[in-house]
Structures are given as C-alpha cells and as structure tokens.
Amino acid sequence: MGRITNCFDRLKTEGRKALVPYVTAGDPEPAITVPLMHAMVEAGADIVELGVPFSDPMADGPVIQRAAERALEHGTSLRDVLAMVAEFRRQDADTPVVLMGYLNPVEVMGYETFAKTAAEAGVDGVINVDLPPEEAHELSTALRDQGIDPIFLLAPTSDDRRIEKICAAASGYVYYVALKGVTGASSLDVQSVTDKLAQIGRHTGLPVAVGFGIKDAASAAAVANVADAVVVGSVLVKKVEQNVAQSDRITREITDVIARMRAAMDV
Amino acid sequence: MTVQIKQAEGALPDDNGHFGPYGGRFVAETLMVPLRELQEAYDKYLCDDDFLNELDEDLRQFVGRPSPLYFAERWSAQLGGAQIYLKREDLNHTGAHKVNNTVGQALLAKRMGKTRIIAETGAGQHGVATATVAARLGLKCVVYMGAVDIARQAINVYRMKLLGAEVVSVESGSKTLKDALNEAMRDWVTHIDGTFYIIGTVAGPHPYPAMVRDFQAIIGREARAQILAQAGRLPDALVACVGGGSNAIGLFYPFLDDKDVAIYGVEAAGHGLETGRHAAPLCVGRPGVLHGNRTYLMEDDNGQIIETHSISAGLDYPGVGPEHAWLKDEGRAQYVAISDDEALAAFHNLTRVEGIMPALESSHALAYATKLAPTMDRDQIIVVNLSGRGDKDIHTVAALEGIKV
Structure with a gap:
C-alpha cells in the first residue's frame, strides 16, 4: 500500500479531509524548497504537490507562469526536483509527494529512467497536465511498475464517457479542476463542484481532490465538505512572489495560509 | 477548382491524430471534450456539400x-x-496563404454557432487573415501576439486593429509565437463555450494539424x-x-x-x-x-x-x-x-x-x-x-x- 492510499485511509478514520498545497520547486530559489515542504507539513499539509517548472506552462495562469520562470532562472531541472524529493524523504518517510508538471521534461528524461529515479527519490504520484489518458498508457505502465500513482485531471467539461475513462486510468486519487480556465483564475462555485463530484462518485471509489479557484480558508472549508482533498496553489505561490526580496518571510506567510485553511477544514 | 477535402481510407493521421509516433492530443483535460466536438463538426462538414460549396465560393470570390x-x-x-x-x-x-485556412475554420466556427474567434500570430499574417474573416462574418476577434513580434511587425498589428480585432501583447517567455500560442490556449480553456480557436499552422492538438492541412x-x-x-x-x-x-x-x-x-x-x-x-x-x-x-x-x-x-x-x-x-x-x-x-x-x-x-x-x-x-x-x-x-x-x-x- 502506497503513501497516498495510506494517507487517505488514515484521514478517513479520523473524519478529516486532505489539505494539499502546491508550490513550484526551485521558486524563488532551489535552496528554499525542501525546508518549505517540511514547514508546510508541519503547518497541516497532508500531501505535498511539487510543481516541476516548464518553459511553456500552457495550463497555468500568470502567477504560476512567473514561478516557473523564477525557478528556471536558477536552472531548476526535473533531475533537481527529484533530488529535492530525495532530500525531503530523509526527514519525512510518510507524507506523500506528488509531482505536477508538463510532459516534455519527462519525455526527454525517458519514461523508464524517470519512473525509476522518481521511485528511488520517494515520489508517490505524478500529474502531467498535458497528458490525458489517451496518450498516457506507456508512462502510466512505467510509473505503476515502480509503485507510483499516475494521477489524472477531470474538468467541468468532462462528460460521463471521459470520467469513466479517466477514473479507470488513474490511481491514488483523481484531481478535479473546478474551473474552466487556468490556475489562479476566478473563484469556484461550490454548488457546481458538489454536483460534479456526485457525478464523478458514480464512476469511481478513488478519492477526489479539488483544485483551481480555492482562495482562502472559507473556500477550502466549503470544498472540504464535499471533496476528499483540497488543493491550493496560486494563493501560496503569490506569497512567494510578494516576498521574493525577503525570502525569509516566504515560509512563514505560506504556513500561515495553510494553518488557517487547516483550522477551517477541521472544524 | 472545387474544394475536395475527404481523405482516402487509411490516410494519416489515424483516429487519434497520430502520424506514426507524432501528433496526438496532449492538452489539459478541459480541452479534450471541446476538441472532440471540433473533430466531430469537422468530420461532418467536410462531407457536407453546402459547406464545401460555400468554402469554394469564398475561396474564389473573397480570396481570389x-x-x-x-x-x-x-x-x-x-x-x-x-x-x-x-x-x-x-x-x-x-x-499570404494563411487566409485559405482562416476562411475554412471561420466557416466551421459559424456552423458551430461560435461568436468569438481567437488566434495566435507570429509574423502577423495569420492574425490579419483571421481578423479579416472575423470582420467579414461579424465575429468578435482577439489575436495573441508576442511583444517582440509586435515590435517587428507594426504594420500587421495596425492592419488587425483596423479590421476590428483586439491585439493582445504577450509578455511571457520569449515573447514570440510560441508564447502567443500558450496564451491563446489559456484564453480558449477559459472561454470554451462561445469561442473558436483558429490555429494558424499545422501544429497543435488533433484535429488541427489535419484540418489546417486539408484547408491548405x-x-x-x-x-x-x-x-x-x-x-x-x-x-x-x-x-x-x-x-x-x-x-x-x-x-x-x-x-x-x-x-x-x-x-x-x-x-x-x-x-x-x-x-x-x-x-x-x-x-x-x-x-x-x-x-x-x-x-x-x-x-x-x-x-x-x-x-x-x-x-x-x-x-x-x-x-x-x-x-x-x-x-x-x-x-x-x-x-x-x-x-x-x-x-x-x-x-x-x-x-x-x-x-x-x-x-x-x-x-x-x-x-x-x-x-x-x-x-x-x-x-x-x-x-x-x-x-x-x-x-x-x-x-x-x-x-x-x-x-x-
């Protein structure tokens, strides 16, 4: 049983929902990432989503685009990100780490090499934003062979036919993108999320994480009422951007947001 | 010269848009259903005599x-x-040749009931060709163009504006065509319902490479x-x-x-x-x-x-x-x-x-x-x-x- 499944099982028995913060690895500089991951766990994160910077982040809004640009200025590569996960694992054997990024860096590394290196580093799940299940068979097989969950996105536009196909291809959890748009866009509508999650629930027993459009503790709590996990990204990355000049404040500001969300979700 | 688009059996790409190992559909999930709808509409109209006759007439009388x-x-x-x-x-x-494709895709957009057209452009030729057909069909048009390209193609930027298009300067990445394409994709994923994305080249997710080729x-x-x-x-x-x-x-x-x-x-x-x-x-x-x-x-x-x-x-x-x-x-x-x-x-x-x-x-x-x-x-x-x-x-x-x- 993998860390992701263990995590959701434990939360279920505790009657709690998973809080899943996203930060871009290497933003604003590589040295901050591993300590930040530990601090986020300390503040109440259950799973850490680590963004792999890519030069052409087509599905991301300006906040995460700029995060990728900052990380790439320091040359943060997929290999560097895997090394960060390995370093994180030296002190944290339990918290699941999920990589989120785009396919091309993985293509260049090679599926087998990537899956093997990621497993050795202690990666638990991989989300490639631009890899729908139709094109994912080969990579998913390589990941599963190494005990890593391929995690797929669902969208408001996904109909029953697609939900069925995506849930069949996924393991660990599925990630419902609650907005038609890019990361960091407008706020989500909890009622429509509730309806969509009911539709998704008819196709899968996998936990469902919800992300895109969660701005604050109130929206995190509202989503936690209906989803298994709450993913928060742009709000945190914005804290990085606002404090690029004083990086000692980044960790504190991010953990403050996480702690407030945690408290609101656990009420 | 009458338009004839229907492909022979066994022609590439295959049903999933693959040319051997190339092509395919590598996009965020939000775009998968819209791409399927586009594929279905395209498959339908490329066998539709009314559509093909209108395209043929436009290519003769409007394009020359x-x-x-x-x-x-x-x-x-x-x-x-x-x-x-x-x-x-x-x-x-x-x-330029770009208009062959924009006339075709705009007719498709009209048939699909879309009211807003977006496009990316590098040299500005595709942007101008898109703004031109949008003006003619009375569709709203937004063109994404890298800031570097805007500086070196000022005449085409002005042409697009004269045609009523909004030209959005893209400041991310290298500020050229690839970044304009990223930004147009972001627009499309945000405004799926009424928007038709006219890609100007034989790249992008299936069915664009095949569709643009067929129009060209x-x-x-x-x-x-x-x-x-x-x-x-x-x-x-x-x-x-x-x-x-x-x-x-x-x-x-x-x-x-x-x-x-x-x-x-x-x-x-x-x-x-x-x-x-x-x-x-x-x-x-x-x-x-x-x-x-x-x-x-x-x-x-x-x-x-x-x-x-x-x-x-x-x-x-x-x-x-x-x-x-x-x-x-x-x-x-x-x-x-x-x-x-x-x-x-x-x-x-x-x-x-x-x-x-x-x-x-x-x-x-x-x-x-x-x-x-x-x-x-x-x-x-x-x-x-x-x-x-x-x-x-x-x-x-x-x-x-x-x-x-």
Whole structure:
C-alpha cells in the first residue's frame, strides 16, 4: 500500500479531509524548497504537490507562469526536483509527494529512467497536465511498475464517457479542476463542484481532490465538505512572489495560509 | 477548382491524430471534450456539400483563387538550371496563404454557432487573415501576439486593429509565437463555450494539424493541375519554407503519392545552425511534446523549450507540424535550412529580377531554390511556394541595411 492510499485511509478514520498545497520547486530559489515542504507539513499539509517548472506552462495562469520562470532562472531541472524529493524523504518517510508538471521534461528524461529515479527519490504520484489518458498508457505502465500513482485531471467539461475513462486510468486519487480556465483564475462555485463530484462518485471509489479557484480558508472549508482533498496553489505561490526580496518571510506567510485553511477544514 | 477535402481510407493521421509516433492530443483535460466536438463538426462538414460549396465560393470570390503558377523565366535563366515556377500565394487576399485556412475554420466556427474567434500570430499574417474573416462574418476577434513580434511587425498589428480585432501583447517567455500560442490556449480553456480557436499552422492538438492541412492543400491541388496544364508534366522538386509548416504541407500533400517528385522543406538557419541561434527543429532538434502534439522541437537537455531566432517572425517557432516530423522520418521529404543572410539575398534577387517582392519567410524557400536549380538540368522543373508577399517586411529589411523608411 502506497503513501497516498495510506494517507487517505488514515484521514478517513479520523473524519478529516486532505489539505494539499502546491508550490513550484526551485521558486524563488532551489535552496528554499525542501525546508518549505517540511514547514508546510508541519503547518497541516497532508500531501505535498511539487510543481516541476516548464518553459511553456500552457495550463497555468500568470502567477504560476512567473514561478516557473523564477525557478528556471536558477536552472531548476526535473533531475533537481527529484533530488529535492530525495532530500525531503530523509526527514519525512510518510507524507506523500506528488509531482505536477508538463510532459516534455519527462519525455526527454525517458519514461523508464524517470519512473525509476522518481521511485528511488520517494515520489508517490505524478500529474502531467498535458497528458490525458489517451496518450498516457506507456508512462502510466512505467510509473505503476515502480509503485507510483499516475494521477489524472477531470474538468467541468468532462462528460460521463471521459470520467469513466479517466477514473479507470488513474490511481491514488483523481484531481478535479473546478474551473474552466487556468490556475489562479476566478473563484469556484461550490454548488457546481458538489454536483460534479456526485457525478464523478458514480464512476469511481478513488478519492477526489479539488483544485483551481480555492482562495482562502472559507473556500477550502466549503470544498472540504464535499471533496476528499483540497488543493491550493496560486494563493501560496503569490506569497512567494510578494516576498521574493525577503525570502525569509516566504515560509512563514505560506504556513500561515495553510494553518488557517487547516483550522477551517477541521472544524 | 472545387474544394475536395475527404481523405482516402487509411490516410494519416489515424483516429487519434497520430502520424506514426507524432501528433496526438496532449492538452489539459478541459480541452479534450471541446476538441472532440471540433473533430466531430469537422468530420461532418467536410462531407457536407453546402459547406464545401460555400468554402469554394469564398475561396474564389473573397480570396481570389486559384492563385497563378508563375513561370519565373528570367530568374530561372540567371540561375542556369531547372525551370522554376512560383505558386503565387502572395496574390491571395491579405497577401499570404494563411487566409485559405482562416476562411475554412471561420466557416466551421459559424456552423458551430461560435461568436468569438481567437488566434495566435507570429509574423502577423495569420492574425490579419483571421481578423479579416472575423470582420467579414461579424465575429468578435482577439489575436495573441508576442511583444517582440509586435515590435517587428507594426504594420500587421495596425492592419488587425483596423479590421476590428483586439491585439493582445504577450509578455511571457520569449515573447514570440510560441508564447502567443500558450496564451491563446489559456484564453480558449477559459472561454470554451462561445469561442473558436483558429490555429494558424499545422501544429497543435488533433484535429488541427489535419484540418489546417486539408484547408491548405488547395495550394498543392491547384499547383499540380496547373503544372500539368502549363508544362505538361509533374515537377521534379517542390520547395517550401517551414515554420509550423502550413504552406509547405499545403503544397506537398497532394504530391505525396507522386514518388518521383522530390520534396524539400526549408527551415530557418538564422545566424547559422552551428551558432544555436536558429529555428530549425527538423534539422537539428529532437522529438518532444509541446502545444498539444508530439513533434521535433528545439529544446535543451532538460526538456525546456529554447528560444529560437530567425529574421522572419513567421518561421521563429521551436516546433513544427507533426506531419512534417513523420515525412522526415519516413524519408519522403528532406528538410534543409537557410540562413538569414541567404534569405535576405533571395529577397533582393527575386524583387529585382522578377518584380516580385517575397515575404522573408518565402525568401527561405527561394534561397534554397537558388542552390538546388543549378544542380539540375534545364528540362527539369521546380515549384516553389511563394507563400506571402514582402510588403510587411520592408521595415525589417530597411533597418538591417541602415535605411530609415
């Protein structure tokens, strides 16, 4: 049983929902990432989503685009990100780490090499934003062979036919993108999320994480009422951007947001 | 020349949009259902006589097709080898081949009930061609253009604005065509319901590479019939410039089964392939995934897309249509590269010898023809796609020569 499944099982028995913060690895500089991951766990994160910077982040809004640009200025590569996960694992054997990024860096590394290196580093799940299940068979097989969950996105536009196909291809959890748009866009509508999650629930027993459009503790709590996990990204990355000049404040500001969300979700 | 789009059984791409290992549909989930709807609409209308008749009428009356196949007699004599014919896509309304595709996609948008059109543009030719059809059909139009390209293609920016389009300056990444495409994709994913994204080249997720090719293939169908009528035989070689590759595939596609016709796609060597400052993914890149499809890319060892350089904004793109990647691997087409300086020389040469001012993009194809023709016999024939006219480039050319216009 993998860390992701263990995590959701434990939360279920505790009657709690998973809080899943996203930060871009290497933003604003590589040295901050591993300590930040530990601090986020300390503040109440259950799973850490680590963004792999890519030069052409087509599905991301300006906040995460700029995060990728900052990380790439320091040359943060997929290999560097895997090394960060390995370093994180030296002190944290339990918290699941999920990589989120785009396919091309993985293509260049090679599926087998990537899956093997990621497993050795202690990666638990991989989300490639631009890899729908139709094109994912080969990579998913390589990941599963190494005990890593391929995690797929669902969208408001996904109909029953697609939900069925995506849930069949996924393991660990599925990630419902609650907005038609890019990361960091407008706020989500909890009622429509509730309806969509009911539709998704008819196709899968996998936990469902919800992300895109969660701005604050109130929206995190509202989503936690209906989803298994709450993913928060742009709000945190914005804290990085606002404090690029004083990086000692980044960790504190991010953990403050996480702690407030945690408290609101656990009420 | 009647439009005929329906493909033969077994033709590529396959049902999932693959040309061998290339192509496909690599996009965020939100776009998968809209792409399926586009595919279904396209499959339906390419068999619909009303649609095809309207497209045919628009291509004749609005675009001005068929475009001539001009025998460049004086230029051929100077080069001293093969006889060169120019497919005059520069004479189309809006001055380039791009309009063949925008007319087709806009008609499709109208049939699908979409009211808002978006597009990306590099040189501005596709943006102008999109703004033009949007104006004619009364559709709202937003064009994404890299800030660097806006600076070097000011005339086309103004043309788009005159046509009523909103031109959005893209400030992210390298601020060129690839970033404009990223931004247009972000717009599309945010405004799925009423928006139709007119991609200007044979790249992007399936069905775009096939659809844009099918709309551009009128170039090759006309050229094939024209050369048979004018010269009494098929050409020995085809030459076209390749950025994303739409004018090239448009010329090449109807000749793919004519195995004796050699096919040359000409990429931008920029300052030279050895300098790294170029835009020649087929010549020196390697396969990867960008903008919804698998194809040859300009990328570093970590899979990051690297900045390209070409004197011509329309070739300044780190990827290439997946069908070209396939044709390269299959050996059916050869891909070569021409430097900025060579393209510029061809620009001047054709202008002075034939009285035709070519676009800097097309000048790459012409420059390769000047190398190829002398190696061939006088009774052999080359068809070059003169994909656009050079008026838009006169400021670039003048600036390079220290002349203020």
